[in-house]
Amino acid sequence: MRSVGGALVLTSSTIFAGAAGVIGLAQTPAPSPFTIEQVLSLPTPDNLIASPVGSTIAWTFNERGVRNIYIANGPDFAARRLTDNGRDDGQELTNLSFSKDGKTIVYVRGGDHGSTRPGDAPNPAASPAAPKMQVWAVATTGGPARLLGDGDSPAISPDGTRVVFTQDRKIFLAPIDGSKKAEAAFALRGTSGSPAWSPDGKTLAFVSNRGDHSFIALWTPGSEAIRYINPQTRHDSEPVWSMDGRKIAFVRQPGTGGAPRNPLEEPESSWSIRVADLSGADSTTDVPASRVVEVASSGDPIDPIARDPVGLNVQWAADDTLIYFSYRDGWQHLYAIRHPGKDSKPMLLTPGAFMAEQVTLTPDRKAMIYNANAGTDGGKDGGKDPGDPADTDRRHLFKVPINAATPTPLTSGRGIEWNPVVTGDGQSIAFISAEAQRPPIPAVVPAGGGVPRLIAADHIPSDFPTGKLVTPEPVTFRASDGVEVHAQLFRAPGRRTRGPAIVYVHGGGPRQMLLGWHYRWEYANDYAINQYFAAHGFIVLSVNYRLSVGYGAPFQFAEKTGARGASEYRDVLAAGLFLQRRPDVDPRHIGIWGASYGGYLTALGLGRDSDVFAAGVDLHGVHDRLPAVNPAQLAHAIVGDGITEDELKEALHVEFQSSPIGAIDTWRSPVLLIHGDDDRTVDFRQTIDLRARLVAKGVRVEELVLPDEVHDSLLWRSWKAAATAAAEFFESALSMTPR
Numbered sequence: 001m002r003s004v005g006g007a008l009v010l011t012s013s014t015i016f017a018g019a020a021g022v023i024g025l026a027q028t029p030a031p032s033p034f035t036i037e038q039v040l041s042l043p044t045p046d047n048l049i050a051s052p053v054g055s056t057i058a059w060t061f062n063e064r065g066v067r068n069i070y071i072a073n074g075p076d077f078a079a080r081r082l083t084d085n086g087r088d089d090g091q092e093l094t095n096l097s098f099s100k101d102g103k104t105i106v107y108v109r110g111g112d113h114g115s116t117r118p119g120d121a122p123n124p125a126a127s128p129a130a131p132k133m134q135v136w137a138v139a140t141t142g143g144p145a146r147l148l149g150d151g152d153s154p155a156i157s158p159d160g161t162r163v164v165f166t167q168d169r170k171i172f173l174a175p176i177d178g179s180k181k182a183e184a185a186f187a188l189r190g191t192s193g194s195p196a197w198s199p200d201g202k203t204l205a206f207v208s209n210r211g212d213h214s215f216i217a218l219w220t221p222g223s224e225a226i227r228y229i230n231p232q233t234r235h236d237s238e239p240v241w242s243m244d245g246r247k248i249a250f251v252r253q254p255g256t257g258g259a260p261r262n263p264l265e266e267p268e269s270s271w272s273i274r275v276a277d278l279s280g281a282d283s284t285t286d287v288p289a290s291r292v293v294e295v296a297s298s299g300d301p302i303d304p305i306a307r308d309p310v311g312l313n314v315q316w317a318a319d320d321t322l323i324y325f326s327y328r329d330g331w332q333h334l335y336a337i338r339h340p341g342k343d344s345k346p347m348l349l350t351p352g353a354f355m356a357e358q359v360t361l362t363p364d365r366k367a368m369i370y371n372a373n374a375g376t377d378g379g380k381d382g383g384k385d386p387g388d389p390a391d392t393d394r395r396h397l398f399k400v401p402i403n404a405a406t407p408t409p410l411t412s413g414r415g416i417e418w419n420p421v422v423t424g425d426g427q428s429i430a431f432i433s434a435e436a437q438r439p440p441i442p443a444v445v446p447a448g449g450g451v452p453r454l455i456a457a458d459h460i461p462s463d464f465p466t467g468k469l470v471t472p473e474p475v476t477f478r479a480s481d482g483v484e485v486h487a488q489l490f491r492a493p494g495r496r497t498r499g500p501a502i503v504y505v506h507g508g509g510p511r512q513m514l515l516g517w518h519y520r521w522e523y524a525n526d527y528a529i530n531q532y533f534a535a536h537g538f539i540v541l542s543v544n545y546r547l548s549v550g551y552g553a554p555f556q557f558a559e560k561t562g563a564r565g566a567s568e569y570r571d572v573l574a575a576g577l578f579l580q581r582r583p584d585v586d587p588r589h590i591g592i593w594g595a596s597y598g599g600y601l602t603a604l605g606l607g608r609d610s611d612v613f614a615a616g617v618d619l620h621g622v623h624d625r626l627p628a629v630n631p632a633q634l635a636h637a638i639v640g641d642g643i644t645e646d647e648l649k650e651a652l653h654v655e656f657q658s659s660p661i662g663a664i665d666t667w668r669s670p671v672l673l674i675h676g677d678d679d680r681t682v683d684f685r686q687t688i689d690l691r692a693r694l695v696a697k698g699v700r701v702e703e704l705v706l707p708d709e710v711h712d713s714l715l716w717r718s719w720k721a722a723a724t725a726a727a728e729f730f731e732s733a734l735s736m737t738p739r
Helices: 018-022 389-393 521-535 569-580 597-608 631-638 645-657 660-666 685-696 716-733
Strands: 002-004 007-011 043-050 056-063 066-073 078-081 093-098 104-109 134-139 146-150 152-156 162-167 170-175 191-197 204-209 214-219 234-241 247-254 272-277 292-297 315-317 321-326 333-338 356-361 367-372 396-401 416-422 428-434 441-446 473-478 484-490 499-505 539-544 585-595 615-619 671-676 701-706
Touching: 043 093, 043 416, 043 428, 043 441, 043 521, 056 093, 056 441, 066 093, 066 104, 093 152, 104 152, 134 162, 146 162, 146 170, 152 191, 162 191, 170 191, 191 234, 204 234, 234 315, 272 321, 292 321, 292 333, 315 356, 321 356, 333 356, 356 416, 367 416, 389 473, 389 484, 396 416, 473 569, 484 521, 484 569, 499 521, 499 569, 499 597, 521 539, 521 716, 539 569, 569 585, 569 597, 585 597, 585 716, 597 615, 597 660, 615 716, 631 645, 645 660, 660 685, 671 685, 671 716, 685 701, 701 716
Parallel strands: 214 234, 499 539, 499 585, 585 615, 615 671, 671 701
Antiparallel strands: 002 007, 007 701, 043 056, 056 066, 066 078, 093 104, 104 134, 134 146, 152 162, 162 170, 191 204, 204 214, 234 247, 247 272, 272 292, 315 321, 321 333, 356 367, 367 396, 416 428, 428 441, 473 484, 484 539
């Protein structure tokens, strides 16, 4: 037993087996030029927003777990703090929005917005007073924040006097000045969410979710009844008002039901965009089907955009134009439909072999600013190639009008830019900027173009090791089935002879690691840890396996992935073999690590290929992918309704073989298991079960349990403890002499 960052690391009494018996190191890694604490001290900015008026922007800073809201006014954009939190308390700050007059910011404090299962507000700091997820308001001029009520997903009324938000499956209403206690707006069965005010503030659209179906509903304060828009046996979601308030666009998908599907079949997620015409509609009755028209659909074969993390992201722009994302041409692109109707034809706005990802409309809603993994890096061609392969693993900003496919670049080079917003006066574009060495910092550039300048760069700690970090290199290789795989290679500084290496596997599935700091806090921390490993003498290969975004639909939505065959593991194994072939890597000393989906693939590698992966660190990975088969499912299979009993047995067999527990018999490599026991995404029992199976087989297991932590670790000190444990484990497991 040893202590790491205040948490206990337990080592099983078992001895290394199999591959562990041949572990020896050709070269002892040099001491690190910086500490884990230093490289994890980046001041992570997030939630960047722009005021509807003037030149004000706001964002959150997470500085070693201390989260606060900052604000800056143009033209100098000097940052100042609005909130006064001083502790690493694990309480998120999210869902920031300005009031229409720009005088107030409403936000949410607390919760676990990365979770897939709701629950009580997390309490990772083990505070005796249980935290709550709450909606707050703070004046942009400063002063104490005002509590509006317990809840989430706030929406400010257009007149700036009221805020609606969700609480306990209902929608609540409170004055923005906090002068009265929040009250339930109405009583309705099911779960009410996604509130959206009409432009005149007289009506609220929202989603009424009944579990197996959902409706778009309308509530007008003072009215006698809730109205529904063309209620059917479908899932309706994402209500968006037109600028004149006469129409609502929404997404329609099939309701839950139908003949059971074979689990081995590829998932389908059909969708359509519908527009309801509310002009002249009776304010007391439901909106009939005759006033609703389909303007776009997933088609055949089905456009898989609804399975993507960003979804369709429907927005209503100027000139009666709908904007949305689609994979219609095989890439995630922006499309426009002007005057949407039953004969509408979408226009592709962002053509090319790249992915458009984050988008914002200009104040006049006549153009969009978006980021994409395309552009120029200023390399050997002087930045003349608009489709530089290196930028496949970066992000740059572009501007495109809503009525023509004529994008123009706003940024280029070897940096990474994301979260664009346009100031209310239309004069500046703010975004978050990072490079391979410099961590993320807000930046601003004139709307007409120019040289970006950083905001609040003085928040980078003086001892942050910017000049000591390596620049990862883009590499490609092929998996055993011929699929091309992209990765980033972190060379160990000063490597002269063969030495150890590590494969890093990102989580999520639909994610992409980049040639620099990532736009999500958890992956920025992973990037920092990979830099620390490189500084310790390890060559690190960060692999973007199939399921990753940024490489087109066939790669992101590949066949037989996950529980249907784990085909994406071929890419992870190819990464290990790529390292084995390098002259600067000792093929016996390759480790692997990853979190969540990356933990799942790490465990698969250790179980299936212990001769390639000599040791691994598995953070909150899924290890058992067998689904729970209830009596109703089994009964349908027995009678052959959609799936036969034999097909069900075959599916269960494939799911077992696609699980790390299916490879226990060949698992020889030592592993460090790290998991928070309040994980709402991957059950903690997944780690308990795997450890018991491995110990029974004589595999060396170490564990780091983070009490009360959630899936992505809300506390900065939890990240430091996990990174320290992983570094010590790899230094031991990949450098120790035979026992």
